[in-house]
Structures are given as C-alpha cells and as structure tokens.
Amino acid sequence: MQIDLRTVSIQPLRQTFDHLARRFGDKPASRYQEGSYDLQAAENLHYRPTWDPEQELYDTSISKIVMQDWYALKDPRQFYYSTYTLTRARQQENAEANFAFVESRGLVELIPAEVRQAALDLLVPLRHAAWGANLNNTFICGYGYSVIFTQPCIYHAMDNLGSAQYLSRIGLLLGGTEALEAGKTAWMEGEAWQELRRYVEDTLVLRDPFESFVAQNVALDGLLYPLVYARIVDEHFSANGGSSVTMLTQFMNDWFEETRKWIDAVMKVAAAESDANREQLQAWTIAWRDRAVVALLPIVRQVFGAQAEEIVSEQLDAFNARLDKTGVVI
C-alpha cells in the first residue's frame, strides 16, 4: 500500500481582529498591536461623570493638544504587558546583582567619607521627586486618551516607583534609616531642595495630561537624569573614588536612555500633527524647562559649587538640541 503525504494549506478565515485589519490591512498582527490599538472605550458612554459634569468620561478636550487620531502616538519600544515586564525583570535581576556585589564585598566602606555624604545628600531626597513623577504619570494614564499613549505612561509611573525604591535602598546601604529621615528633612526644609519641591508640587495640580507629560517627562526628567546620574554620579563621583555608587544607579541611566526614545517619539508625532500643537508644546516646554533649570541649579551647586551654572547650561544646550530633533524647536 502506498500512502501519499500531501500538504493542505488552510487559510484562516481571519488573520486578526477587524479593528486591526481596518488599520493595518488583513495580515497577522503583532501582540503589541492587539494589546494597544483601539482599546479605549469610545462609544455608548451615556452619562457624564458625577465628579465633573463639564467633561465626558473619556474626553479628548481635557488636553489642549488636538490629535486627529490619538493612536498615532506609537511607542517605538512597542511595550505591552509581557515585553514590559520581561524587560524590567531582566533589569531588576541586574540591579539586584549590583547591590549584592557592592554589599558582599564591602565596597561601601571604600567610598571616601565626603563622596558618601555627597551621594546621600544628592540621591536620597530625589526619591520624593521620583514619587511625584509616579503620581504625574498615573494621572496622565488616567486622564489621557488612547491606550497607545496611556499604556506606556502607567509603565513609566511604575518605573518611577522603582527608581524611588532603588534610591531608598542606596540611602539605607550608605547611611541606614537615619539617611532616609535626613533625606525627608532635606526635601521638606533644606534650602537647596525647595525650588524642586515647588516644581514637583506645582506639576501635581496640572489638569492637562499633555502638559503634565511635558512638565514631568520632557522638561524635568530630561534635565534631571542626565545632570544627576550622568554628570554627577557617573563622572564626578566615579572620579573621586565613588564608582560603586554608579553601580547602584545603573538602572536610572539605562532607563533614561530607553524611555527617551518613547518621549521623543510622542513629542515628534504630536508636534507634526498641526502648527497649533507645535506652538502649544513649545510654550509648555519653554516654560517648564526654565523652571526646571531654576529648580536643579541649587542641587547641582551642592556638588559643583561655582561650576554649577556652566554644567547646567551645557546640559541645557544638549536638551535644546534633543528637542530640536523632535520638531519642537525652542
């Protein structure tokens, strides 16, 4: 008896969901597309929220930014739950290993006392700023429109919480629980921190999710992360015998480089949409950037003294160049 093996090709009736086929054509969709596009509830919302009858439950007019299609604000990292958690889990393992390395080899003892004190004074109060960033990004996620834009915001919020926890652990490692209390006192009362605290508290009461995005993710973090983690920790502390501190803040540097791609992409698409959008983004960016410079200067001065202005202005040039590339020319 002879058996002929024959391949039968069965065409699936559907390659993907209808709403994805309408956007991308009838071909297999990626998990990112399935988990992000057109998921925002948009129809059959009969009632206005009792807590603010002026607006719809999910209202695009909360923001001054107008988008024809809010789903254009794509995340170039294509993070959805699975890829996001896998990426962060890997980074968490890495960070744990760094902490374990520093602890087990007693590297903290080798850091010169003045660098250790400078690291405590600089890093520990920043955990309160990171918590502010967490609240702001949660707000953007809550009031922003379209999953493609709000989804990365809640990831961003969780990342900020992660950063705050790493900063707390650095405080505990270098100075014990007293260091955290001293950090809180510095944040609440220290002369150098009041401008930054005012900045963070003022962003907490913003009601336009896109302005929150610009104030927190573009302006403040865009200056704070390169100044604090790249210039001060990686360059200044390392050069003065504190290189083990840089192992502990590695996540913040990596994270800034990664998230910057997403933030730039959002700015680029929103600015390219219309002149009105671009002008609005410019106005917000300039206003919040100038306040961020004022807020960060006393903190940089703690470390660099008279050189601080020069270092901040160098960073400002880099920031402006970065924004120019997104089309928000300032």
Place this chain on the structure above:
Amino acid sequence: MSTVFIALQANEETRPIIEAIEIDNPEAVVNREPAMVKIDAPGHLVINRETIEEQLGRSFDMQELNINLITLSGNVCEDEDSLTLTWRT
C-alpha cells in the same frame, strides 16, 4: 534575472523581520506557506538591521536571524548591519 529567496519560520519572532524585508524590497514577493514564509526577489534581496529594529522596537543582532532561518538561496554578503542575497556573475 534569477531569483534569490529566503525562507523563515512563520512565528511571532519573524513577523517584524518579514515586515522589514517588505519595506526594504518593494519587488519581493512574500509567499505565506503553512508554518513557513518564503520571500522571493528578482536578483537582489537586502535585510537591514535598522529596519528590523524599527519594526521590532528593540536592538537586534543579525545573527538572531539564524534561529528562525529555514533556507536561503543566492550569494550571501553579511555584516553586522545587513544581509544581502544576490547572484554574482
């Protein structure tokens, strides 16, 4: 002109690679077979790392291509940034 081709397994990992090939090679013909995608192109086919990275959303090592590669035909010219299939005369 002779045809070059590359065949990849059809799965979630190769989807962005196939999209990148479609973007970089407008003349390529994508044949979706059961569990396999075979891409034919007249004379020349290029796969660029940068295009794959844009589709994929992360950095990509060209050697990752080999994990899902079934077969290919043509003279291979490969470096860190691209893989080109041609017929040298």
